[in-house]
Amino acid sequence: MLHYRLEGPEHLPLLVFSNALGTDLRLWDPLLPHLAGRYRFLRYDLRGQGLSDCPPAPYAIDDHIGDLAGLLDALGLRKVNLCGLSVGGLVAQGLAARRPDLVSRLILCGPAGKIGPAGPWEAHIRSVREGGMASIADAALAFWFAPGFRARHAAELALWRHMLARTPLEGYVGTCAALRDADLSRELTRLTQPSLCIAGEQDQTTPPDLVRRTAALIPHGRFEVIANAGHLPCVEQPAALARLISGFIGEQEMPLNRFEQGMEVRRSVLGDAHVDRAGASQTDFDAPFQSFITEGAWGSVWNRPGLSKRDRSLLTIALLAALGHKEELALHLRASRNTGASLEEVQETLLHLAVYAGVPASNAAFRIAKDVFDAPAEQDGR
Numbered sequence: 001m002l003h004y005r006l007e008g009p010e011h012l013p014l015l016v017f018s019n020a021l022g023t024d025l026r027l028w029d030p031l032l033p034h035l036a037g038r039y040r041f042l043r044y045d046l047r048g049q050g051l052s053d054c055p056p057a058p059y060a061i062d063d064h065i066g067d068l069a070g071l072l073d074a075l076g077l078r079k080v081n082l083c084g085l086s087v088g089g090l091v092a093q094g095l096a097a098r099r100p101d102l103v104s105r106l107i108l109c110g111p112a113g114k115i116g117p118a119g120p121w122e123a124h125i126r127s128v129r130e131g132g133m134a135s136i137a138d139a140a141l142a143f144w145f146a147p148g149f150r151a152r153h154a155a156e157l158a159l160w161r162h163m164l165a166r167t168p169l170e171g172y173v174g175t176c177a178a179l180r181d182a183d184l185s186r187e188l189t190r191l192t193q194p195s196l197c198i199a200g201e202q203d204q205t206t207p208p209d210l211v212r213r214t215a216a217l218i219p220h221g222r223f224e225v226i227a228n229a230g231h232l233p234c235v236e237q238p239a240a241l242a243r244l245i246s247g248f249i250g251e252q253e254m255p256l257n258r259f260e261q262g263m264e265v266r267r268s269v270l271g272d273a274h275v276d277r278a279g280a281s282q283t284d285f286d287a288p289f290q291s292f293i294t295e296g297a298w299g300s301v302w303n304r305p306g307l308s309k310r311d312r313s314l315l316t317i318a319l320l321a322a323l324g325h326k327e328e329l330a331l332h333l334r335a336s337r338n339t340g341a342s343l344e345e346v347q348e349t350l351l352h353l354a355v356y357a358g359v360p361a362s363n364a365a366f367r368i369a370k371d372v373f374d375a376p377a378e379q380d381g382r
Helices: 061-075 087-098 118-131 134-144 147-152 154-165 169-181 208-217 238-253 258-270 272-280 287-301 309-323 326-339 343-357 359-374
Strands: 004-007 014-018 040-044 080-085 103-109 195-200 221-226
Touching: 014 061, 014 087, 040 061, 061 087, 061 169, 080 087, 087 103, 087 169, 103 238, 118 134, 118 169, 134 154, 147 154, 195 208, 195 238, 208 221, 221 238, 258 272, 258 287, 258 309, 258 326, 309 326, 309 343, 309 359, 326 359, 343 359
Parallel strands: 014 040, 014 080, 080 103, 103 195, 195 221
Antiparallel strands: 004 040
């Protein structure tokens, strides 16, 4: 059983995080405030870490990849933005290569196809089994954080030390065994997703040159360095990491073709059945109009980041009801099933309408809404 936390409104794009060795989902706490309001978050504890189940060691990297695939499948999530750090980066790489249906974009912090040779991992496993987790905590912190961070944040450093020291020993050495045996270098060359590879400038575990070489193996790989950061930039430089993540995702979402982007948004809101019917009925006479609304309304206005699809859906419902456009109102009431607008939010919108556009307009809109929501979704062709 994996311990996970899914946070944020459903209409926001999803960011999934996979942790480093010896940490739990709290690793991302410093980063999330810099991304809040723009993304929904899924964090989880790797097997053997945090509050997840801790089966006997050793583990394989395939175990961790299968765990994350199972979690996303169980939650019905597809085409996510996946961010992995260190061993979490290996998990992310493996999942993206083997289940491309689950991953849209990759953000890899301190990535490599293989992290260190087998010998040092074997020695590390013996040391931990002999001395316990606390015996390696101080040395691990020296690898995790840049010297400047350790000097300035002694109290915070103690909290991260406690997290590591309280990691279940069996889970820790189990994942060390997975790192000892894992080599995903070949799989890096088969990745199809746009991938951002980020190095901490002072990272001793996966230094910038290694991360640069890793990015070069990925067909759509991009390399960035975060200054004054070690192995955990989400803790040391969360604002800088957030800027890179937001810029990368936003850049990938920029439309290469306004019509194609508009068509994608139009389908996501109105549904494939409606858009297909509109396309089938299109003639030379109304083709310019169809192109205009696809590029201008859907590709430009509906695609802007300032409002979510849910917000735009509710605004559109209010405006169409106020203007008495009944056919279009029914269409967008049905579309609210796709935009994340709840029945209660539609109800509040139509009630608000009565105050500012008049009771008759609101009354007519409520009648149309009852007809729409009483009908099964299949009747709409979806």
